Structures are given as structure tokens and as C-alpha cells.
Amino acid sequence: MTRNEILSAYQFRHACKSFDAKKTISEDDFHLIMETARLSPSSFGFEPWKFLVVENASFKEKLKELTWGGQGQIPTASHIVICLARKTPSMKYDSDYILNFMKNVQKLPEDIVDLKGGFYKKFQEEDFKLLESERSLFDWSCKQCYIALGNMMTTAALVGIDSCPMEGFDRDGVEALLTSEASVDPNKYGVAFMVAFGYRETEPMEKTRQALSEIMDVI
Amino acid sequence: MTRNEILSAYQFRHACKSFDAKKTISEDDFHLIMETARLSPSSFGFEPWKFLVVENASFKEKLKELTWGGQGQIPTASHIVICLARKTPSMKYDSDYILNFMKNVQKLPEDIVDLKGGFYKKFQEEDFKLLESERSLFDWSCKQCYIALGNMMTTAALVGIDSCPMEGFDRDGVEALLTSEASVDPNKYGVAFMVAFGYRETEPMEKTRQALSEIMDVI
Numbered sequence: 001m002t003r004n005e006i007l008s009a010y011q012f013r014h015a016c017k018s019f020d021a022k023k024t025i026s027e028d029d030f031h032l033i034m035e036t037a038r039l040s041p042s043s044f045g046f047e048p049w050k051f052l053v054v055e056n057a058s059f060k061e062k063l064k065e066l067t068w069g070g071q072g073q074i075p076t077a078s079h080i081v082i083c084l085a086r087k088t089p090s091m092k093y094d095s096d097y098i099l100n101f102m103k104n105v106q107k108l109p110e111d112i113v114d115l116k117g118g119f120y121k122k123f124q125e126e127d128f129k130l131l132e133s134e135r136s137l138f139d140w141s142c143k144q145c146y147i148a149l150g151n152m153m154t155t156a157a158l159v160g161i162d163s164c165p166m167e168g169f170d171r172d173g174v175e176a177l178l179t180s181e182a183s184v185d186p187n188k189y190g191v192a193f194m195v196a197f198g199y200r201e202t203e204p205m206e207k208t209r210q211a212l213s214e215i216m217d218v219i
Numbered sequence: 220m221t222r223n224e225i226l227s228a229y230q231f232r233h234a235c236k237s238f239d240a241k242k243t244i245s246e247d248d249f250h251l252i253m254e255t256a257r258l259s260p261s262s263f264g265f266e267p268w269k270f271l272v273v274e275n276a277s278f279k280e281k282l283k284e285l286t287w288g289g290q291g292q293i294p295t296a297s298h299i300v301i302c303l304a305r306k307t308p309s310m311k312y313d314s315d316y317i318l319n320f321m322k323n324v325q326k327l328p329e330d331i332v333d334l335k336g337g338f339y340k341k342f343q344e345e346d347f348k349l350l351e352s353e354r355s356l357f358d359w360s361c362k363q364c365y366i367a368l369g370n371m372m373t374t375a376a377l378v379g380i381d382s383c384p385m386e387g388f389d390r391d392g393v394e395a396l397l398t399s400e401a402s403v404d405p406n407k408y409g410v411a412f413m414v415a416f417g418y419r420e421t422e423p424m425e426k427t428r429q430a431l432s433e434i435m436d437v438i
Binding site for chain 2: 028029051059082119
């Protein structure tokens, strides 16, 4: 793939406000998008995410009500993904989730589990001070989810699929809906973001960005 | 580009712990990586980031001291980027930065500036409650930066360049160093992450990830 082809994909991606409701993403393409979310890196490799694909029509209707007026994305998208981020009970350094993750997903030997666990504790307590509040730790989980978000949208663009990342919704409302209708435990997970995928109906406005010279400096 | 070629790039990417110090990324490739950071989406399109490319040898040496022992990345990387995220003085809904951004970067007409500004205020105050603390707003800026992080690493992988995202450092120390040696205003910016780019010296261990069925559910 040439540099120009790569750049074209990033130029192609835009926050698509309304999709062509008649077009559906193929199973293979959607699987590709999710697979690149799965392969995304996260701090310590702890994958503090869960991806909920919204298919239920009545859930989708209620979700629409909780997003900002004119969210043409929800009713017209081919696929909607709600990304959940893990909270303190599973992300704190001494949680069962972390210990189990190092042993059974990362398959680390016991001495490395101790070593990595020690680094993780120091990182949370001192370097990034994540234990200052429940929110700090949750926000840190969310940050990792945004890496996956970038990758999902880029992968989509590479195969000609449009996307729209969404933060414009009543987060408390969406979390309450997830608790009551999708058995999401609000103590374990919070909503990081939502993202819609589909095919554009109309061409977007020209992208606006600061010049590279304004956002980049050399030390 | 086929689905398999895209997946290969995501498989290729890993947290490269040590680079081949003899190899340098070409100007064109590094520009491509930064250009895809620049084209990354951010909430409201407000680009709350600044990218510092570390070239100065003595700065690099001091930076190494502030990162965790064995950070083979700093001395061996071809390029190191420190990403700064904007804080309250420029990201709060009523800041001059935001107003100027809507008018002069996004070139929005006055009535749209008012409308978007209103949404942004509601978003910060109510939907995502970002004004609870200075940290909440800063962490939200950081989240946007992590989208660019994902994209930079993916772009690098697409052209055969390795990367390593870094959170393992003394954040206060790095921020103090940036203030004293690179004139970074600590009231305006904090460090979101660092990322190193270069070429691998050895092949990585196999990637560990949970299965898609463990991180994805359908509602």
C-alpha cells in the first residue's frame, strides 16, 4: 500500500452524520473492524474494554432518544457499537481480573506476574496517580478504548466504510438503559463511547484541521 | 488493500521494546505518520493535542532517566514523540481557544458557533460532567489524543515501521523537564503519552488477546 493510498483512507474518514439506510456492511467487513479493535494495544495489555453491538430494534429506539437531537446515525447506521470501559473492581492492581489476566490470558510465569504486578501498582499509585478517584481509573480505561476506536474507524475507511464516533449522548441515561435492558453491571463497566458504521448518503464538507506546523514542535 | 493485508498490519504491530539503532525512518514515512495523527478525529473536532518530536540528545538522555528501567526504546528509537493534551484554560467551553477554533479553524458562521458552543457547554457540564475537576477535562483531552495514537501506530505498521506506546514514566518528572527545557506551559498542557518509532531488532513474542467472543456481545 502506498503512502498516498493510506492518506486517502484518512481523508475518506469523516464523522458521517447520516448513512444510507438501505446499505448493510458485510459480515466479513464488520468482523474485520472488530478484529482490529481486538488486536489494538492497551496499557499493560489488559484490554479494559467490551464492545456491544446493538441489533435489538426497541433498544435502538430508546438509545436514539438519549442521543442529541438529529442523531441521524442511530436510525440509519448499518452497525452501532457501544464501547464499555472497565472500572475499579476489575482494573485496580490487586483485582482478580488483573491477576487472572496475567496468568491465564497473557500466560506469564509466576515471577513475571509479581514483577509486572509491582510495576502496575507503582504506575497506578505514583506515576499516573490513577487511584485518586474512581473516575481517574475509569477515564484511564476509556483512554485505552479510544485507541481501539481510532483503529476501528481507520480499518473501516481502508475498506470504504464510513463511521461516526459519538460522545454526544446522555451518559447516565445510556448506562441506566444498559443496566435495565442488557444486564450490564454499572459497578463493573461504564460507557466509553459509541460508534456507528455504514455507508455515506452524501459527500461530506471539506475537512478542517490546523496545519502540521501548528500542532507539532521539535525539541 | 485486502482484508488479510489490513489484518497483517495489525498483527505486525507490537510494543517494540528495543529498536535497531542503526536504522532511521525516512522523512516521508515520518511525515505520513504525523499527517495521520493530524487527520485523526477528536471530539467536536477541537484537536486538543500537540506533538513534540524529541531530537535533542541531552533532552533524550534526561527523558530516559524518567522512564522505567530498561526502556530500551528511548535510546534505540528512530523517532520519539511526546503527545501533550490541552487543559482547562484552552478546553473549557468559554475559552478563547475554543471560540477562536470554531471561528478561524473550523470557519463556522456566527450562528453555528453559538449553537455548537451551546452543545459543547451542555456536553461538558451535563452529559460527560467534564467540569467536575481539572483532571476530568484533561483526561478527556487525553482520550482524543489516544485516537491519534492508535492511528499513528497503525499507519506505521502499514508501512512496516515498528512502534512502542509508553505510559511507563514519571509523569510529573517529564512535565517538569518539558517546562524547564522546552518552554511547555504546565498550565496549558500535560503529557498524554509518549510513543517511539523505529525498526525491530528481534521478532516479538506471540500476541496474547482474549477471543472476540469474550470482548463482544450483541444486544
